[in-house]
Amino acid sequence: MLSMRSRMKVLHALNEDNERYAEERESTLRSQAIREILTTEVTYLQQLEILAKFFIQPILERKLLAHPLLTTLLENIKTLYNVSGELVAGLKHNSESIAEVFRKLAPFFKLYSVYAYDYTQVLNLLQTSEESDPAFKKFICDQETRPEVGRKLSSLLITPVQRVPRYQLLVKEVLQHTPYRHREYRSLQACLVEIGKSAKHINSLIAQNEETQKLLNLQRCINTSINLVKPGRMLIKQGPLMRVSRRGNSAYRRYFVLLNDTLLYCKGEPETSLSVSCVLPLNKCSLTCVLSKKLFRVTCLHETFLLYSEKDDSDEWIQSIQGAIRKYTESRQTLRKESSSRKPLRHNNVIEFPSDDIPKKSVKRKRCRENEQILLDSSDIMYFKKDAQTDDAQQENSCLPLWRMNAKRFKRDEYPKADDIARRGTKRNVKSESCKGRSERTSAYGYSRKSKKSGCNVEASAQHERSLCSVASSVGEHAPSPFRILSRFFTYVGTSIKDLFAFR
Numbered sequence: 001m002l003s004m005r006s007r008m009k010v011l012h013a014l015n016e017d018n019e020r021y022a023e024e025r026e027s028t029l030r031s032q033a034i035r036e037i038l039t040t041e042v043t044y045l046q047q048l049e050i051l052a053k054f055f056i057q058p059i060l061e062r063k064l065l066a067h068p069l070l071t072t073l074l075e076n077i078k079t080l081y082n083v084s085g086e087l088v089a090g091l092k093h094n095s096e097s098i099a100e101v102f103r104k105l106a107p108f109f110k111l112y113s114v115y116a117y118d119y120t121q122v123l124n125l126l127q128t129s130e131e132s133d134p135a136f137k138k139f140i141c142d143q144e145t146r147p148e149v150g151r152k153l154s155s156l157l158i159t160p161v162q163r164v165p166r167y168q169l170l171v172k173e174v175l176q177h178t179p180y181r182h183r184e185y186r187s188l189q190a191c192l193v194e195i196g197k198s199a200k201h202i203n204s205l206i207a208q209n210e211e212t213q214k215l216l217n218l219q220r221c222i223n224t225s226i227n228l229v230k231p232g233r234m235l236i237k238q239g240p241l242m243r244v245s246r247r248g249n250s251a252y253r254r255y256f257v258l259l260n261d262t263l264l265y266c267k268g269e270p271e272t273s274l275s276v277s278c279v280l281p282l283n284k285c286s287l288t289c290v291l292s293k294k295l296f297r298v299t300c301l302h303e304t305f306l307l308y309s310e311k312d313d314s315d316e317w318i319q320s321i322q323g324a325i326r327k328y329t330e331s332r333q334t335l336r337k338e339s340s341s342r343k344p345l346r347h348n349n350v351i352e353f354p355s356d357d358i359p360k361k362s363v364k365r366k367r368c369r370e371n372e373q374i375l376l377d378s379s380d381i382m383y384f385k386k387d388a389q390t391d392d393a394q395q396e397n398s399c400l401p402l403w404r405m406n407a408k409r410f411k412r413d414e415y416p417k418a419d420d421i422a423r424r425g426t427k428r429n430v431k432s433e434s435c436k437g438r439s440e441r442t443s444a445y446g447y448s449r450k451s452k453k454s455g456c457n458v459e460a461s462a463q464h465e466r467s468l469c470s471v472a473s474s475v476g477e478h479a480p481s482p483f484r485i486l487s488r489f490f491t492y493v494g495t496s497i498k499d500l501f502a503f504r
Contacts (some may be wrong), residue, residue, distance in 0.1 A: 023179070030177035034098055037170045038091045041084060044163060048081045051156045054143050064136050065129050069122050076115040080160055083108050099187030102171060106194035109164050113202045116161045117209050123157060161206075164199045171195060211235060218257065222266070224276040234260045237320045238270075239313075244295075244306040256307075258320055261328055263298070265305070278303060282328045287321050 056074045059065050083105060090101035130137040144152055175188045214235045215228045222228070237258040242251045255274060257264040263285060265278040280300040288297045290306070294314050298305045298321065308314055 026177045030174055033174040033177060034095055041088050045084050047156055047159050048077055050149055052077045054149050055153055064139060067125060069118060069125060073122050079111055099184045099191055102191040106191055109198035110201055112160060112164050113205045116202050117205050119161055120209060164202055168195045168199055221270040222274045226276060236260055236324055241307045241309055258324060260324055282325050283332060285325055
């Protein structure tokens, strides 16, 4: 029998042995996972060399298949080979610290998206060439049976597409066998997040390429001049549906294509040819179920379609159309609002269906012609004094009505009141009399000057003064603009000065 103290020592020793064994086991598994990364990466490098050396380069050098995609593929293979070579060199230099190596190279894993985007097209191109060209097919078979190759061309082409998800699995395995207190635990978590972002980016591009290929295949079947390919546009569902006539006594088969923004109503079959008869924008569509969801009605403004499926998949069509309408409406709430101008297109108007953007109504806005500038001559500008006494003194000694104007007159309305017109009429008579007296005095003065000095025409001067007085009297009658009065005033001043020098 062991005492209590001896029993506790035995249990403690057993626990230490179990912990030590678990740590050694985890360390061994972690080393194996790191070794697997290095081994698979070296194999991957060899596969890239085989693909470029025995397939792509000979095809381009012998001109067995001349296509820009092959040239682009060869450049992408060289780029991926350089990235993988850096990873192998880093793992060989320090195999116990892989977090630092992956942290540096994880952003470059997005380069695989370029290769993955062209992968489907290159594969289809090679398969089509093998079917149509016997010489090309014989070359591929000969290269695949070589002892240095030993693999099919299709398996070599898909290897770079699968490499980044493979990185994600291998790093995750290393992280599972890394203790929480290990110095690289946090770094491995960060590397796993970066690799996951690259893998997600590649998958999204592949999915986008697949959607584009679906639209292109559908585009080839449609003989109507519309373009379905658009960034962000996706094919949700397509297939035949039976449309009930307006009277309800007959039904005929039509082909419907559901996109994420539009529902196409077509005639024909995709195996032969399709003609688009109507384009229905989803933001104007509504769906109503009839007869226990076997018959449903699609309404888009003035267009109405009563439909059902012969294959008993009406429920799938209803869910797909309702989901597409809901998602498209929700997405348009954060985008432009020009989509409200879209409307159903029929027959010849189908060519107006856009591929790049949604049509919008162009409305020209009227410009407000405010604060129009008036071009004035320098002779039409005058600065007025605000001293009222000086203006009154000048008004008494002048026969022109301009001296009776001050700055306040120009602030009045264009059409004066009746009292002002009457007041101006009474003042006009007084001006005429004063002008007559002034004319007589001027003529007398001119005559006296002529008696003393010769060379002055008294009658011309008197006639000129009478014409000026008549102009002054007509100013009150016709009420010209202030700028015209200023122009006449300066003309009068210039003529007076000229006559004055002539008198002298």
